[in-house]
Amino acid sequence: MSSMPATVDVIPTPSASVRRTAGSRGRLRLGIVGCGAIAESAHLPAALRSDRVDLVALADANKARLRYLQGQFGLRVAAASDYRELFDQVAAVVIALPNSLHAPVALQFLRRGIHVLCEKPLAPTSGECGELCEAARSNHVVLAVGYVTRFFPSTELTRTLLEEGLLGQLTSFDYEAGTARGWETISGYNLIRSSAGGGVLVVSGSHFMDRLLYLFGQPDVIRYEDDSRGGVEANCRIIVTCQVQGRSLPGEITFSRTHTLANRLRICGENGLLEVREGEARVVTFRPRRGGREHQISGGPAPKDGDYFRMQLEDFVDAIQSSTEPRVNGEQGSRSVALMEHCYGMATRIQEPWVDATLPRLWAGALRSDQP
Known part of the structure; x- marks a missing residue:
């Protein structure tokens, strides 16, 4: 400024x-x-x-x-x-x-x-x-x-269905979100680490990191890997375990801004599978494990104008006028930042076999070309 x-x-x-x-x-x-x-x-x-x-x-x-x-x-x-x-x-x-x-x-x-x-x-x-x-x-x-995304009916519905035991004992979850190029800003700040604070994990992935905490509590990060070589990462993968229902729940999370992924959360349990698709704010899908039809479960109506940002703004106004907490307060926002900070602190190189196989040959060729 x-x-x-x-x-x-x-x-x-x-x-x-x-x-x-x-x-x-x-x-x-x-x-x-x-x-x-x-x-x-x-x-x-x-x-x-x-x-x-x-x-x-x-x-x-x-x-x-x-x-x-x-x-x-x-x-x-x-x-x-x-x-x-x-x-x-x-x-x-x-x-x-x-x-x-x-x-x-x-x-x-x-x-x-x-x-x-x-x-x-x-x-x-x-x-x-x-x-x-x-x-x-x-x-x-x-x-x-x-x-x-905390204001999406599908977010609250997912939490309710898990609490009510629709899936029975949970066994695993996986989440992936990726689009070629990702979110485009006016200034391009999200391509600069000093401006964005990170790459795809922060710019695109932070929404799910917040929901991860909301749905499953504080995870134990087992492994974090990305493709950063000093700049912002374009791809990352996180392996976690969460303590849910008194047991360890393993999960895998993938973010990309170079290619399109499935863009969905899947939660597996002894009774079946729950799927929440990115961009679908109202509905979750339940697939029973032992036969039966797939069910589309609605989390309730969307706002009349379809504007969840207006809902977020008016929740903010409600908190001001009633001296209460907003749906996502500063403390909750802090926890997702701490989680992403922890991931970056334990970063390792993501496997890139196409790069690892090509670069040595390029370097060898460059060395030969420099010889008299």
């Missing part, structure tokens, strides 16, 4: 006296900090659809990006290239910046008594997460983390 304030004025900046007052019709005054791809596709539409907030300000270091979004959405809101100009304008913010900026920017809002909904991951390190949680506690404000 810019170090000096530089405002792109659209409407006059409100005075400090209105910052914590409600917006029109009692709505919460909301700002969005960071106007990249996730803000454009999810957070901005959610704020505009909700009758619980007034979107009053945007902040992004890229002035052209601000102008584009104002035109794209027909906005008449304050816009600033320095997020600090929002301190006196808003009661709450959504932070949708590159991962490395989450902690330093969120901390400044929290210390000023401004509620924060921060995109995942909460921060690159568990130490930074702890600092954010402490700031939220000491300033009596809400800190929520944007793990939107």
Whole structure:
């Protein structure tokens, strides 16, 4: 972000006296900090659809990006290239910046008594997460983390079915998610380790790491391997065991941004198999082990507008107005960061036989070509 304030004025900046007052019709005054791809596709539409907030300000270091979004959405809101100009304008913010900026920017809002909904991951390190949680506690404000898949009916349904014993004794689980290229950002920050905090594990995999903790509790990581050679990893594999129903539950997790995988969670038990497909927010599939038909089990209706980001935003507003915890609070967001941090700390090289077989021949050829 810019170090000096530089405002792109659209409407006059409100005075400090209105910052914590409600917006029109009692709505919460909301700002969005960071106007990249996730803000454009999810957070901005959610704020505009909700009758619980007034979107009053945007902040992004890229002035052209601000102008584009104002035109794209027909906005008449304050816009600033320095997020600090929002301190006196808003009661709450959504932070949708590159991962490395989450902690330093969120901390400044929290210390000023401004509620924060921060995109995942909460921060690159568990130490930074702890600092954010402490700031939220000491300033009596809400800190929520944007793990939107927690709002999918299929997530809660899966947990309920496991607790009710549909599968009987659990025997194993596996999860894989991968698409060629993966999530594309405006700035490309997710291809730079210092900006993203990691590669596919953090950028794409953090949603499932949060759900892993929610469904099975804290896992014991047996092995983590990826293909990083100093930059961000594009592929990784994790072997874990979880303590469920008093027994060890083995699991295997795979993430990729170079090729398409099955994009689903499978949980196996003595009574059959439960499958939850990525992108299917409402339904899970049960396949009995001993004959019988496959069952599609619904977790309930989707929001009328199909917008789970709006649900996430309104859960954040509910927590603020009722002085309760959001569905995914800072402490839960911290646990997923600590888990990913632990994985990186024990990283080994993933098997790449096509590389391991080719590089020695290339090096040998290069050495021969250098000889007189």
